[in-house]
Amino acid sequence: MASISEWYAGKNVLITGATGFMGKVLLEKLLRSCPDVNALYILVRPKAGQSMSERVQDMMKCKLFDRVREDNPDFHQKIIPISSELTQPGLAISPEDVQTLTSCINIVFHCAATIRFDEPLKHALQLNVIATQQLLSLAQQMQHLQAFIHISTAYANCNRRHIDEVIYPPPVEPKKLIDSLEWMDDSIIRDITPRLIGDRPNTYTYTKALAECVVQQESSKLNIGIIRPSIVGASWQEPFPGWIDNFNGPSGVFIAAGKGILRTMRASNDAVADLIPVDVVINLTLAAGWYTAVHRPKAALVYNCTTGGINPFHWGEIEHHVMSSFKRNPLEQAFRRPNANITSNYLINQYWILVSHKFPALIYDLFLRLSGQKPQMMRIFNRLHKAIGLLEYFSSQDWEWNSENMNMLMSQLSADDRKTFNFDVRQLNWPEYIENYCIGTKKYVLNEDMSDIPAARQHLRKLRNIRYTFNTVLLVFIWRVFIARSQMARNIWYFVVSLCFKFLSYFRASSTLTQ
Ligand SMILES: CCCCCCCCCCCCCCCCCCCC(=O)SCCNC(=O)CCNC(=O)[C@H](O)C(C)(C)COP(=O)(O)OP(=O)(O)OC[C@H]1O[C@@H](n2cnc3c(N)ncnc32)[C@H](O)[C@@H]1OP(=O)(O)O
Ligand SMILES: NC(=O)C1=CN([C@@H]2O[C@H](COP(=O)(O)OP(=O)(O)OC[C@H]3O[C@@H](n4cnc5c(N)ncnc54)[C@H](OP(=O)(O)O)[C@@H]3O)[C@@H](O)[C@H]2O)C=CC1
Secondary structure (H helix, E strand, O other), X not given: OOOHHHHHEOOEEEEEOOOOHHHHHHHHHHHHHOOOEOEEEEEEOOEOOEOHHHHHHHHHHOHHHHHHHHHOOOHHXXXXXXXXXXXXXXXXXXXXXXXXXXXXXOEEEEOOOOOOOOOOHHHHHHHHHHHHHHHHHHHHOOOOOOEEEEEOOXXXXXXXXXXXXOOOOXXXXXXXXXXXXXXXXXXXXXXXXXXXXXXXXXXHHHHHHHHXXXXXXXXXXXXXXXXXXXXXXXXXXXXXXXXXXXXXXXXXXXXXXXXXXXXXEEOOOOOEOOEEEHHHHHHHHHHHHHHXXXXXXOOOEEEEEOOOOOOOOEHHHHHHHHHHHHHHOOOOOOOXXXXXXXXXXXXXXXXXXXXXXXXXXXXXXXXXHHOOOOOOHHHHHHXXXXXXXXXXXXXXXXXXXXXXXXXXXXXXXXXXXXXXXXXXXXXXXXXXXXXXXXXXXXXXXXXXXXHHHHHHHHHHHHHHHHHHHHHHHHHHXXXXXXXXOOHHHHHHHHHHHHHHHHHHHHHHHHHHHHO
């Protein structure tokens, strides 16, 4: 049987969401490990004042593509951008482009989605469900289509504790919801959203569950595979360790902790942190594409792409490794020395928010005001609290995913394919991965130079000295205001000091006796 890269040779691939985090890694891996692929058609929209072509040009300059560029400087010739806005009727693809796609595409990877947790329901439905439906209709017109791979999320069914590799009944029939939301105005939709999403935490997981149902409805007409990654993190090995380009999920938390801004967060120390490296997800996705096309399973196969059941690691361990990594490789211009703790206790967390977030923010803003600058720290903390508030649902509990199809797929791969498209997370060394992840956030998200680390360390030493000075001043102030002015406070103070002396002399005496 042909190897995976031999199967992709000569194929025309369609990718949605290719400008996103996972789409880019998919594009890169296809170009690097399947160099004989014929063409990669990518659906792209103009954005932020940039045309479609400008965006694609920019993307190809990204460091992620360095290895591909080395192997084949003309790799861009294989990438064919197609203008498309997924929220528009017909995905806003021109009739000529529809003609091209329907006549040549062999495999579709549908990665595009809105992954925001606070997305208004109508928009999340439009992009995650209706666009998926429209893409499936387009796929049905493709004359040479061999597989359709849909990227879902392991949390689509996070209202369950144990999640099998099956498509669960949807919370509501997608068509009924689409029809009802069409005539409702935004304020009514906002009011009924909590009732609709029920025991799911946000519109993202809700609409991703509906999308799976929409995909299943087409599964008798197409060869379909559904990939359900858990929390996708920086790359493990490919194209190089630690590649990451966004603040989503844990990355923003790591950065905020590394900058010394985030000091406390609600998370359970013992809960499994189901992170999965992006290159693992992409290797599995490409292998699933090959398997779906070659073996044509009767029903859509779902692949839970998770680590918890195979090589578990916990939030408490993540906290420890993130903190020690940022102490070794500090971020530039940290607000305070990195020292974040997680707790599952609501009240303890609120106490630390007050003492370690709001109080320093107030003082810093006061300092900014006094020096004629605009206060900003309180605003930053308010945004941070909103963001981590949305993540706490996922860091405070754990889930069990069955990953039999991932194991089955691995068993179908040749020894060479298992190396080239490695998704065996048993080999993942977590401390090393977390170290590379933290360095990756520094280098690729914050664009900081590793050669500035000595200066960053010096800055942390300066912060430590400021803290010692501040604590001393605070102590003297408390002494002056409370102790020196009130007889009762003085008495209590002398009582505490004499008690300490008594204890000290007792221990000194008992240690002399035992010698
Ligand atoms: C204590 C330290 C030790 C650590 C141990 C404990 C760690 C616990 C971590 C727990 C993580 C759990 C993660 C679970 C996620 C599982 C969910 C399932 C996985 C998926 O299927 S999808 C991927 C997950 N999706 C997300 O993460 C999206 C979440 N983000 C949002 O919904 C919105 O961005 C948010 C947070 C509501 C903010 O919206 P808004 O205020 O409108 O801001 P923007 O998004 O427009 O961003 C503006 C600007 O800020 C940057 N940004 C965004 N988030 C952060 C951040 N957290 N920190 C810093 N900066 C951030 C963003 O890039 C924008 O920058 P620009 O330069 O582009 O303007
Ligand atoms: N990141 C994670 O932790 C996880 C992600 N997933 C799933 O993986 C997939 C990819 O996620 P990820 O790469 O992280 O997400 P990103 O937000 O990085 O990328 C989303 C992609 O979708 C495109 N897109 C969004 N809206 C539109 C639109 N209206 N028209 C055209 N394109 C649009 C974006 O294009 P543009 O650049 O123009 O905005 C971008 O290319 C998603 O399906 C997500 O649900 C699953 C589990 C975890």
